[in-house]
Amino acid sequence: MKKSSSILVLAEVREGRIHPVTYEMLAWGRKLAAQLQVSLDCAVLGAEAEEINELILRGADRVVSVSPGLVPEFLATPLASLLVQTIKEIGPAVVIAPATTYGRTLMPIAAARLATGLTADCTELGLDGKDNLLLQTRPAIGGNVMATIKTPFTRPQMATVRPRSIKPLPREEGRQGEIISKQYAVAPELWPEKFLSFTRDQSSDISLEDAEIVVAGGKGMRNKENFNLLEELAGLLGAGLGATRVAVEAGWAPFSRQIGLTGKTVAPKVYLGAGVAGKIQHLAGMITSDYIIAVNDDPSAPIFKVADLGIIGDAPTIVNKLTRALKEIQPAKGRKQSDGGM
Amino acid sequence: MNIIVLVKQVPGTTNVRMDPRTGVMVRDPSDTVLNPLDEHAIAEAVRIKESSPGSTVTALSMGPPSALKILREACARGVDNGLLLSHRAFGGSDTIATARVLAAAVRKLGAFDLILAGEKATDGETGQTGPMTATMLDVPVVTFVRRLTVKDYNTVNVQRLVEDGVEEIEVKLPALVTVVREINDPPLPTLRKTILAKKIDFPVWGVEDLGVKDTDIGLKGSPTRVARVFSPKFARNTTFYRTDSEAGAADAVSAVLEALRSRDLISKGE
Numbered sequence: 186m187k188k189s190s191s192i193l194v195l196a197e198v199r200e201g202r203i204h205p206v207t208y209e210m211l212a213w214g215r216k217l218a219a220q221l222q223v224s225l226d227c228a229v230l231g232a233e234a235e236e237i238n239e240l241i242l243r244g245a246d247r248v249v250s251v252s253p254g255l256v257p258e259f260l261a262t263p264l265a266s267l268l269v270q271t272i273k274e275i276g277p278a279v280v281i282a283p284a285t286t287y288g289r290t291l292m293p294i295a296a297a298r299l300a301t302g303l304t305a306d307c308t309e310l311g312l313d314g315k316d317n318l319l320l321q322t323r324p325a326i327g328g329n330v331m332a333t334i335k336t337p338f339t340r341p342q343m344a345t346v347r348p349r350s351i352k353p354l355p356r357e358e359g360r361q362g363e364i365i366s367k368q369y370a371v372a373p374e375l376w377p378e379k380f381l382s383f384t385r386d387q388s389s390d391i392s393l394e395d396a397e398i399v400v401a402g403g404k405g406m407r408n409k410e411n412f413n414l415l416e417e418l419a420g421l422l423g424a425g426l427g428a429t430r431v432a433v434e435a436g437w438a439p440f441s442r443q444i445g446l447t448g449k450t451v452a453p454k455v456y457l458g459a460g461v462a463g464k465i466q467h468l469a470g471m472i473t474s475d476y477i478i479a480v481n482d483d484p485s486a487p488i489f490k491v492a493d494l495g496i497i498g499d500a501p502t503i504v505n506k507l508t509r510a511l512k513e514i515q516p517a518k519g520r521k522q523s524d525g526g527m
Numbered sequence: 528m529n530i531i532v533l534v535k536q537v538p539g540t541t542n543v544r545m546d547p548r549t550g551v552m553v554r555d556p557s558d559t560v561l562n563p564l565d566e567h568a569i570a571e572a573v574r575i576k577e578s579s580p581g582s583t584v585t586a587l588s589m590g591p592p593s594a595l596k597i598l599r600e601a602c603a604r605g606v607d608n609g610l611l612l613s614h615r616a617f618g619g620s621d622t623i624a625t626a627r628v629l630a631a632a633v634r635k636l637g638a639f640d641l642i643l644a645g646e647k648a649t650d651g652e653t654g655q656t657g658p659m660t661a662t663m664l665d666v667p668v669v670t671f672v673r674r675l676t677v678k679d680y681n682t683v684n685v686q687r688l689v690e691d692g693v694e695e696i697e698v699k700l701p702a703l704v705t706v707v708r709e710i711n712d713p714p715l716p717t718l719r720k721t722i723l724a725k726k727i728d729f730p731v732w733g734v735e736d737l738g739v740k741d742t743d744i745g746l747k748g749s750p751t752r753v754a755r756v757f758s759p760k761f762a763r764n765t766t767f768y769r770t771d772s773e774a775g776a777a778d779a780v781s782a783v784l785e786a787l788r789s790r791d792l793i794s795k796g797e
Contacts, residue, residue, distance in 0.1 A: 258694075259689070260696070261667065261668055261669065262667050265662075285690060286670065286671050289655075290658060290668070290671075293654075293656075293658035293662070294658050294668065296623060296655075296659065297623060297626060297658070297662035298662060300623070301750050302621065302623065302750030303623070303655060303751070305652070305653035305654060305655055306652065324652075325651075330756050330758055331757050331758070332753050333754045333756075334752065334754065335754045336750050336751050336752070338750060377698055377702065378669065378698045380696055381695040381697055383692055383695075384694075384695075385692040386692040397792055422787070422793065440708065446649060447563055447649065455786060455787060455790060455792060475790075476786055477763065478786060489765055490765075491763060492763060493764070493765060493766065494766055494768070494783065494786060495765045495766065495767045495768070496768045496779040496782075497770060498768075498771070498776065499770075503776065503779065503780070506776055507780050507784075510780050510781075510784060514794065515793055515794050
């Protein structure tokens with residue numbers, strides 16, 4: 186392989202399968218590669234993945250299969266070592282990985298080894314028209330301002346990118362590309378980590394962060410019984426159920442449902458806040474939602490400042506009415522399953 | 528065991544307000560707290576210490592002199608020693624430059640068995656400093672850990688929370704582990720330890736103490752640069768519905784259904 190100024194995407198492999206978030210990363214990569222007129226490379230580390238050709242159909246020009254089968258599990262030390270060797274050999278200008286447990290673990294190790302810059306959890310990537318530097322944009326200070334970061338002096342420019350920040354490119358049947366295999370030696374007996382087991386989360390819950398609709402409840406739901414109405418509504422919609430800190434502290438929902446600065450960040454297509462006042466702690470976790478519906482009996486509630494649709498009224502009452510109306514039009518879960526939930 | 532906990536002072540979130548025009552969060556600069564996830568890292572370190580006789584826990588932080596406050600809190604929560612890394616030259620450090628400073632301090636402190644850190648801090652939210660520090664110390668790192676079991680003085684078993692489940696990993700010590708909130712329910716600082724912590728005179732190390740090159744730290748040593756900070760547009764054109772009448776409520780419900788329908792999120796309906 187000759188040194189290039191390519192864009193390199195780190196594929197995420199889980200249990201021998203390419204995780205669909207990789208196709209989103211390829212969509213970002215394609216944009217950058219097209220603008221720079223360079224090759225889009227995709228590295229699959231350690232794993233034997235069935236769908237390697239799919240990476241080409243989804244936008245990669247070249248797939249580098251690195252030591253396939255030698256590091257089948259998610260072990261940071263050997264995988265990061267393969268990533269570093271791959272980067273050193275290919276010499277990409279940019280390396281991007283999904284901001285998942287996988288990417289957020291391997292990329293900092295690689296960046297530290299390579300003494301180069303890494304920007305976490307970007308929501309947008311672009312190029313500076315003047316110097317072709319990667320523009321890495323991410324929410325900062327709890328999501329209330331956006332910061333654009335550059336890595337001007339060192340290479341490669343590395344970024345982890347938030348899942349669902351872009352739509353994956355459609356498969357392009359017959360798209361041509363190159364698949365190369367690269368063998369770097371690994372010495373399992375020297376690895377400081379040993380993989381013992383994986384237990385899949387059995388709950389059928391749709392992950393809050395991945396849900397296309399999020400229904401969240403706050404103080405205005407008044408009690409646990411009313412809050413349970415929201416759960417029913419979320420079930421009908423196939424929505425993720427979220428809560429404000431007040432609702433969590435009241436014991437209406439577990440912390441895993443908390444949206445906001447100290448909880449989760451969601452950016453669904455539609456967010457519905459029922460009895461949510463819209464304190465800054467909560468807003469920071471949902472402000473980038475595409476469409477925001479707020480139900481609150483206080484017309485001066487801050488959430489209305491960020492809402493597209495504002496309903497002034499008693500939250501439990503409106504939730505009830507909405508649930509009844511939905512039951513009429515879609516008695517069972519009518520929503521199509523989203524692909525590749527994380 | 529010799530345990531080090533990495534802690535960070537972050538802006539508090541209790542007294543924040545939003546500039547209604549720009550959507551920018553306005554904070555009181557004097558309102559700072561111990562990073563919430565660090566409470567869990569500290570509690571875990573103290574728990575391990577209590578079950579492994581002869582252990583010590585040292586809290587290590589890089590920050591302005593005001594960060595002594597969080598070292599005091601760490602001691603009130605059961606940590607034995609604290610060390611602050613503070614120097615003008617550290618200012619403007621990005622994650623990699625910060626990791627260089629932390630790693631230099633850890634090296635100077637001597638042999639350690641385990642470093643614990645919160646998975647991320649609420650201000651930067653990068654989660655990078657922990658893994659980068661481990662890399663510079665050439666020790667393994669396990670991130671997103673929700674349970675830690677000490678097997679013996681050479682190994683720990685950890686459960687790592689991943690998107691679709693839990694992975695169990697055995698890791699040789701010394702190692703660095705970043706923890707998530709699920710790992711424990713941190714007890715509150717005790718009154719006695721809080722009072723004792725007030726009297727502690729924590730050592731403060733600067734550039735000279737660590738022997739780090741000024742080209743490796745601070746803004747000069749940071750490969751990333753903030754090119755621009757801007758406010759995302761928050762103001763939306765809100766359509767309001769009043770629901771004091773039955774008709775008003777019905778209209779509001781229809782508007783919600785239409786919003787969902789137009790985005791293909793519910794069936795088109797009959």
